[in-house]
Amino acid sequence: MTPLLQVKGLTKRYGARIGCQDVSFDLYPGEVMGIVGESGSGKSTLLNCLAGHLEADAGAVVFDTRADGPRDVRAMSEPERRMLARTDWAFVHQNPRDGLRMGVSAGGNVGERLMAVGARHYGNIRGQALDWLDRVEIAGDRIDDRPTAFSGGMQQRLQIARNLVTGPRLVFMDEPTGGLDVSVQARLLDLLRGLVREMGLSAVIVTHDLAVVRLLAHRLMVMKSGHVVEAGLTDQVLDDPQHGYTQLLVSSVLQA
Amino acid sequence: MGGVAMIEISGLCKNFVLHNQGGAVIPVMRDAALSVAPGECVALVGASGAGKSTLMRMVYGNYLADSGVIRVGGVDVAQAAPREVLALRRATLGYVSQFLRVVPRVPTVDVVAEPLLALGMARDEALARARDLLGRLNIPERLWTLSPTTFSGGEQQRVNIARGFAHAYPALLLDEPTASLDAANREVVLTLIEEAKARGAAILGIFHDEAARDRVCDRVVDVTRFTPGLAA
Numbered sequence: 001m002t003p004l005l006q007v008k009g010l011t012k013r014y015g016a017r018i019g020c021q022d023v024s025f026d027l028y029p030g031e032v033m034g035i036v037g038e039s040g041s042g043k044s045t046l047l048n049c050l051a052g053h054l055e056a057d058a059g060a061v062v063f064d065t066r067a068d069g070p071r072d073v074r075a076m077s078e079p080e081r082r083m084l085a086r087t088d089w090a091f092v093h094q095n096p097r098d099g100l101r102m103g104v105s106a107g108g109n110v111g112e113r114l115m116a117v118g119a120r121h122y123g124n125i126r127g128q129a130l131d132w133l134d135r136v137e138i139a140g141d142r143i144d145d146r147p148t149a150f151s152g153g154m155q156q157r158l159q160i161a162r163n164l165v166t167g168p169r170l171v172f173m174d175e176p177t178g179g180l181d182v183s184v185q186a187r188l189l190d191l192l193r194g195l196v197r198e199m200g201l202s203a204v205i206v207t208h209d210l211a212v213v214r215l216l217a218h219r220l221m222v223m224k225s226g227h228v229v230e231a232g233l234t235d236q237v238l239d240d241p242q243h244g245y246t247q248l249l250v251s252s253v254l255q256a
Numbered sequence: 257m258g259g260v261a262m263i264e265i266s267g268l269c270k271n272f273v274l275h276n277q278g279g280a281v282i283p284v285m286r287d288a289a290l291s292v293a294p295g296e297c298v299a300l301v302g303a304s305g306a307g308k309s310t311l312m313r314m315v316y317g318n319y320l321a322d323s324g325v326i327r328v329g330g331v332d333v334a335q336a337a338p339r340e341v342l343a344l345r346r347a348t349l350g351y352v353s354q355f356l357r358v359v360p361r362v363p364t365v366d367v368v369a370e371p372l373l374a375l376g377m378a379r380d381e382a383l384a385r386a387r388d389l390l391g392r393l394n395i396p397e398r399l400w401t402l403s404p405t406t407f408s409g410g411e412q413q414r415v416n417i418a419r420g421f422a423h424a425y426p427a428l429l430l431d432e433p434t435a436s437l438d439a440a441n442r443e444v445v446l447t448l449i450e451e452a453k454a455r456g457a458a459i460l461g462i463f464h465d466e467a468a469r470d471r472v473c474d475r476v477v478d479v480t481r482f483t484p485g486l487a488a
Contacts, residue, residue, distance in 0.1 A: 028339055186360035193359065197373060215359050219338050233317060233338045240319040244275030251276070 010059035018226035019045035034217030042226035090163035094175035096155035107143040132161040153184030261291035262458030268324030283484035297459040302479040317341040352420035389418040430461035
């Protein structure tokens with residue numbers, strides 16, 4: 001099987017400081033990769049370099065495109081990359097306000113992404129938006145409300161609907177459950193697990209919450225000072241950590 | 257035993273290295289070796305701390321091996337890439353641990369059906385199988401739509417067992433499957449184990465319940481002989 005994403009030697013520096021250095025991994029269809037590490041460890045830099053929000057200094061991000069097979073995203077033209085971001089990729093921000101248009105209705109937020117890939121029939125767009133609001137458990141009668149009228153958890157679910165409506169194959173998530181209270185977090189985790197399974201999605205999820213990665217990610221990378229210090233099966237890395245930093249991270253979690 | 261072993265372990269060694277405690281090296285396993293044939297149930301015995309759970313976790317790929325071979329259905333877990341271990345766990349190797357780990361708020365019946373859904377079984381069929389197992393394990397029907405996180409210890413244990421037996425894994429690891437169960441439910445679990453053996457599952461387990469062990473296990477392996485510093 002061809003990996004959906006092959007990352008090779010990805011490096012990003014901020015002047016003399018290292019953002020992330022020499023990161024390599026393969027991600028296969030249907031796999032969820034978790035990235036953990038403390039603040040400043042480079043995990044968000046890595047995610048943004050993968051998603052093309054930041055320009056990496058070196059390395060390759062090879063994506064298995066539908067039309068032409070594996071291609072280095074960094075070598076693509078800007079329009080090609082933007083098309084990929086609209087059709088095959090999705091990015092869920094920690095703060096839903098960064099991923100939603102707050103002045104547009106919930107239905108409009110979902111429909112806009114469909115229109116960006118060519119949908120024009122108003123009835124179909126509204127129908128699909130309704131379907132997706134239902135899938136993320138937002139009542140259909142809220143379709144004309146703006147996200148400003150939604151709770152934080154609803155906004156996050158709306159952002160997920162907006163991102164997944166076009167049937168992407170790869171989703172980047174930056175602390176998707178951060179800032180939500182625990183009961184909302186659980187519902188979102190269940191939703192994400194179901195979507196990953198039903199749509200065969202692949203995902204890269206950055207978080208500092210070890211309980212979230214245990215339940216959501218198949219594989220885990222641990223970052224420290226811009227380097228990946230350990231990688232493996234999620235439960236193996238958490239239960240039998242090999243690197244001193246991972247051992248410290250795992251043993252530092254407070255028991256509820 | 258005739259036939260090719262389903263689970264075959266040889267030369268297995270492991271140390272724990274505690275980097276934040278002066279780099280202390282704790283040897284926990286030396287030259288472990290055993291095999292389990294299809295249809296056979298083998299019990300791991302030995303004093304607490306001898307390494308029974310460690311060995312089970314290594315077979316499941318939850319703990320890394322330093323050296324040696326852990327062959328399960330043709331895959332060497334000690335060498336396999338994470339996605340090979342994931343595929344093995346999905347289709348071939350089941351594990352009933354003592355702890356139920358689930359996403360809060362997910363209904364019990366979905367928790368039990370999940371391994372089947374992950375294998376691509378139709379939702380109706382998977383849920384029917386889950387309901388059947390929950391019924392056999394005497395989980396009251398009114399609890400099926402609730403999350404098991406608030407259940408009693410014995411109920412959680414039975415949900416875990418239902419989940420572990422939902423798919424007919426060719427290899428199965430059982431960590432004290434009858435602990436904290438009453439006589440009636442213990443009987444159900446022992447019958448499930450006997451049914452799994454009859455369909456050809458290779459089972460490796462830890463049973464502190466001696467009567468249960470005598471009834472379902474064909475052989476006993478004393479892990480003390482693999483414990484560094486304890487072996488003769």
